[in-house]
Amino acid sequence: MTAGRSVRSLTCVVLIGMGLLCPERAVAQSAVGAGPLTATLPDVEPTVGVLTIGRVRLAPGLTIREIGWDSNVFDEPDEESPKEDWVAAVQPDISAFTRLRFLRLSAYAGSELTYYKTYDSERSVGHNVRARADFTLSRVRPFVGVGQMETRTRPNGEVDTRADRQEQELSGGLAFDLSPTSLVYGSTYQASIEYEDAFENGVNLGQTLTRDGSSYEGGLKTDITPLLSMQLAAAYREDIFTFQPARNTESWNGTATFRILPEAVVSGVITAGYRDMSFVDPSVSSFRGFVGTASLTYAFLEVARLSAALTRGVEYSFDTAEAYYVEQSATLAYTHRLFGAVDAQVMGTRAAFEYDARLTLPAHTDTYDTVSGSVGYNLRNRTRIALYYERARRRSPAIADRNYERRRAFLSWQFAF
Numbered sequence: 001m002t003a004g005r006s007v008r009s010l011t012c013v014v015l016i017g018m019g020l021l022c023p024e025r026a027v028a029q030s031a032v033g034a035g036p037l038t039a040t041l042p043d044v045e046p047t048v049g050v051l052t053i054g055r056v057r058l059a060p061g062l063t064i065r066e067i068g069w070d071s072n073v074f075d076e077p078d079e080e081s082p083k084e085d086w087v088a089a090v091q092p093d094i095s096a097f098t099r100l101r102f103l104r105l106s107a108y109a110g111s112e113l114t115y116y117k118t119y120d121s122e123r124s125v126g127h128n129v130r131a132r133a134d135f136t137l138s139r140v141r142p143f144v145g146v147g148q149m150e151t152r153t154r155p156n157g158e159v160d161t162r163a164d165r166q167e168q169e170l171s172g173g174l175a176f177d178l179s180p181t182s183l184v185y186g187s188t189y190q191a192s193i194e195y196e197d198a199f200e201n202g203v204n205l206g207q208t209l210t211r212d213g214s215s216y217e218g219g220l221k222t223d224i225t226p227l228l229s230m231q232l233a234a235a236y237r238e239d240i241f242t243f244q245p246a247r248n249t250e251s252w253n254g255t256a257t258f259r260i261l262p263e264a265v266v267s268g269v270i271t272a273g274y275r276d277m278s279f280v281d282p283s284v285s286s287f288r289g290f291v292g293t294a295s296l297t298y299a300f301l302e303v304a305r306l307s308a309a310l311t312r313g314v315e316y317s318f319d320t321a322e323a324y325y326v327e328q329s330a331t332l333a334y335t336h337r338l339f340g341a342v343d344a345q346v347m348g349t350r351a352a353f354e355y356d357a358r359l360t361l362p363a364h365t366d367t368y369d370t371v372s373g374s375v376g377y378n379l380r381n382r383t384r385i386a387l388y389y390e391r392a393r394r395r396s397p398a399i400a401d402r403n404y405e406r407r408r409a410f411l412s413w414q415f416a417f
């Protein structure tokens with residue numbers, strides 16, 4: 001099994017913080033009250049690879065996520081003779097932004113194209129579209145958002161299967177400007193996740209993970225200094241499982257988010273919070289504890305960059321016997337300029353998946369470790385083309401099939417037109 005979406009997202013966060021991937025999104029701040037899909041939309045105009053048509057600014061791009069070799073396509077243990085293959089994954093996309101007298105609109109559309117030379121069952125085509133409109137009516141600013149994603153990827157750290165799933169979001173709210181640097185807001189979103197024709201260890205993911213969610217949030221955002229902003233929020237959330245109502249949950253969240261702009265000595269985002277999550281099933285223990293993420297970058301001597309990322313959160317397990325697990329991950333990356341526009345990077349990630357939800361089952365912890373190195377060339381538009389080598393290992397004391405190793409060698413490049 002791969003580290004899954006959450007670990008891959010953590011790695012991407014580190015690369016974003018380093019300015020090696022999606023450089024414009026590294027400096028953009030998401031708008032308040034956004035849902036799970038529209039949260040990545042920026043609330044500032046793009047500046048890299050921009051085409052201007054009237055009042056609309058367009059930023060088309062092409063991300064070659066990987067072209068290379070995978071030693072263990074299905075994340076199989078050594079005893080099962082892991083299958084290797086050549087793979088290419090490409091993502092064309094376009095971002096749009098416009099600011100009118102009473103309207104600010106941000107939108108994104110992209111497609112995921114994945115090709116395996118031998119194992120055509122792993123080939124896929126997906127899409128991702130999302131948009132948000134903020135109506136700038138004096139100090140009162142209503143906003144609405146919508147998003148849809150269809151993909152065929154591993155959804156989290158425990159699922160081996162590249163699962164067909166569709167996610168949708170409808171969100172909205174109201175913000176009120178207290179001053180030029182502070183605002184309060186209230187928001188809500190409705191979201192759904194649906195799995196189709198996906199099985200893991202004989203378990204139908206459509207039966208165990210398909211769900212609808214709703215959230216209600218209120219908060220305050222303020223600029224503490226020109227380079228530092230703070231957002232405080234409290235939220236209530238419900239998840240309703242379509243085919244497994246005993247898995248339904250409700251939770252309360254409190255979070256504090258600090259954003260440090262790239263102009264500071266240390267830049268990045270820190271979110272710390274507390275979550276109280278309870279289940280309908282009385283045999284599942286409630287989760288009450290601290291959650292959060294952090295991604296920080298420090299550049300020194302104009303020749304090196306050190307980045308670190310941490311995360312702690314709760315994920316639903318596909319296995320109803322486990323209910324959920326707590327994931328804790330840490331990533332450290334160092335990039336050093338060798339000469340001219342050429343640099344070298346080393347990175348390591350340690351992730352732990354803690355299963356301790358069922359009162360009737362013994363606790364256990366799975367681990368996933370990744371180390372990688374790359375040599376890259378930085379282009380004038382702040383994108384990077386690089387050759388990577390990555391080695392990953394997963395260990396599980398409870399399930400033998402989750403003990404495996406994986407190696408990859410590939411080319412990666414994000415190109416802004």
